[in-house]
Amino acid sequence: MIKTSVVGSYPKISSDKNVPNLRTALNQFEQNRISEEKLEEVYKATIIRVLKEQENAGIDIITDGQIRWDDLLTPFSRNIEGCEVNGLLRFFDNNFYYRKPVIKSKMVFKDFTTLEDFKFAIANSNKTLKVVLPGGLTFAGLSLDEYYKDLMSFGMDYSQILKKEIQRLDMEGVDYIQLDEPSLCFVPQEISLLKESLRTIFSGIKAKTILFLYFGSIKNLVPELFDLPVDIIGIDLISKPENLSFILEADLKKELILGCLDARNTKMEDEKEILKLIEKVSMKIPPEKLYISPSCGLEFLPHENALRKLELLSSIAYKFNKTGV
């Protein structure tokens, strides 16, 4: 049985005009036309809707859609002492911008970022939940470091902050914890540093741990990638279709998430082709160790298209499981 999952983000506003609209609420809040409590209500209604939409689509492992997150780094970066949040920069090759963290002094844990949202999600959903956080290489790669000037010491302090957040989530009973590391594809030489820090971060964690790479090629990361101390590796097979061949060639013991639906294009994939792709991989890795997901977070798509991709994902898994096992 293969399982379905999302990568993390989900469109914050619905194509249905009759549900609370977070964009409108944020505008009204900024103009002092609604209270903070009212805004909070809209946030919660949105998160509940996003959880339900994933459940109804039949997704096995869901997230809260990162509804409070402006980008992969904010608000996590706002909860780190020594880190200021600066101007907008392009997020990889997307027409999407993130706020750049600027490291001014030693980074120290200030507050939990995902804890309250996780508790809220678990109280409002019966599905398996996953929490997603920015990995160290990606955080370092996307920020401006005016303090450490050296990736190793940067990484050590950042790992401590991640560890604190993750340990607490683990205590609360989170099922899956994922670190997003798109930057790893672009700095493959840092994989041994990453390996060390993952060991620190995930030691003693009961939840299943995931490292997800998107946007880039894993060409220069194999075979070490499949030895990293995590339970599951997520790979984007859309941005770089060549990634499939590296999976097929590898000697794989790990579980894998196949990012096999394009989360950055509205075009709907051909179901049969994706089924063929999964069959190919399942010759190497037993289906119990396989997950399928979109290629990255779904927030690059309009809401109605994101939903359609989820339904397709679910239908593919259903068909595969019906015939495949």
Add this chain to the structure above:
Amino acid sequence: MLLTTSVGSFPKPDYLIKARTQFSRNEITEEELHLLEKKAIAEVIKFQEEIGIDILVHGEMERGDMTTYFAEILEGFGISGLVRSYGNRYYRKPVILGKVKRNTPITVETFKYAQNLTSKPVKGMLTGPYTMMDWSFNEYYPSRKDTALALAEVIHQEVFDLEKAGAEYIQIDEPALSTRPEEINLAIEAMAIVTRGIKAKTISHICYGDFSKIYPRLLDFPVDQLDLEFANSNFSNLNLFREPKFTKEIAVGVIDVHSHKIETKEQVKANIKKALEVFPLEKVYIDPDCGLKTRTVEEAQAKLKVMVEAVREVKKELGIK
């Protein structure tokens, strides 16, 4: 020498923002909206003339987003639902659903209207094929290359018509170019189609990216002039263009368009002088980093005034008329 210009967009006046909202709610007619767009364009032209800008822009008062505007008129495009670009900002993204075709000129009427208001040259303003491709969803063409080259043919038709209508300067913006350095050859191939056989001066504005990855290949970009941002990074990217030597005309961004703060004349003069250390005087144009549409009308005007005054003084110091 040291002619002044702008990158393209100006802030929309309040009455036009209101009218655009009313139009989207069907509260006013298209004709009523067009009249107000024309009024706003006339104001932008008049302001630039008054402060003494050399090469004018019409301010893109009729456009919302720089890709969606063209996608709404071209055949083969649809428009998506809302996608977030950052913070609480959303836009609708073009979706390519079929073969892209231009049934009618898109920008020519507006160009003619603006040019008739002034004896100074007004730039024709277009979005380039690489950017149109990169910033659209694609459900039709088999590859990014096929998409960009098909768009290039269509945009070429528009450039041709702008030239025929008397445009001396035609700017084809490619802000997406610097984000995927590995695709610069595709962007060049597409732009070569766009500017094929064109005698008007062609310009391309590129922003938000790391130029070190595409320089000096950038010098092969088939336009006469490149328009780049410098002020917002405090000219840290300037050294890159020393070696090998920059061979095209260059419009140098000396005003930070993302900051509310109005630069002082001394700051802008220093910026211009920095640029002149690297670029030959006869090839340099002066403008802001990027479009001014995110500033208020007052900020945009104040910034441009400072820019023109600074250029005037630098010219005087250098003994240029």
